[in-house]
Amino acid sequence: VYVNKNNSSGPDKLYVYDEVADSFVLALNINRFQYGRVIGDKLYFIAGNILYQYDGINPPVTIAAAEMEVNTNSVEREFIGSYKGRIYFQGPNNDLYEYHPVLKKTKIIATSTLSGPYKPAGFIEYRDKLYFSAYDSLHGRELWEWDGTNPPQMTIDLLTGVTPTSPIANGCPENFHVIGDGLYFIATSFETPTVGCEVHRYIPTLANVQKLSF
Secondary structure, eight states, X not given: OEEEEOOTTSSEEEEEEETTTTEEEEEEEESXXXXXXXXXXXXXXXXXXXXXXXXXXXXXXXXXXXXXXXXXXXXXXXXXXXXXXXXEEEOGGGOEEEEETTTTEEEEEEOOOXXXXXXXXXXXXXXXXXXXXXXXXXXXXXXXXXXXXXXXXXXXXXXXXXXXXXXXXXXXXXXXXXXXXXXXXXXXXXXXXXXXXXEEEEOTTSSSOEEOOO
């Protein structure tokens, strides 16, 4: 378990839990730590708008420049994800990037355009595809998918514009989890009235995304 600790007098410090000592011990002094996620046996983290790989022993390896859209509505987004053994993140210019850990190479998967996807986040592998949230100029931030070969496409417009003067609305899907046969996430959906984010389930064989009731 890794935990970031803010330090107003110097670099942020990354701590790791020591089961033997039953306490957190210093792992790294990090400048501007932003987000981290353990994938396989490595910790991938973004600090100072740079993506790093850390094996817990040796100094972190610099992978590439990375960007994050952080605001009060994005606290649950996964800014680093994996799909078929490769790492995905938002790189420069809000593009979708891939890092191959074996080949140690980075490449652009999708270049940001007005038709999307741009500012991708929330990456998760589900039913042999990479799902994530991203923007386009017509729909706002919605649910997207990529099959590893063809260009990414929007899966569904969760929240459409409510008035002619407000044609764009953000469904903002985030906090993705695969449970059983479904992809679960929180979002603001097409059902009205909407009150903040609610739990939804997506199964490709069904006609639509289901909003789950309590």
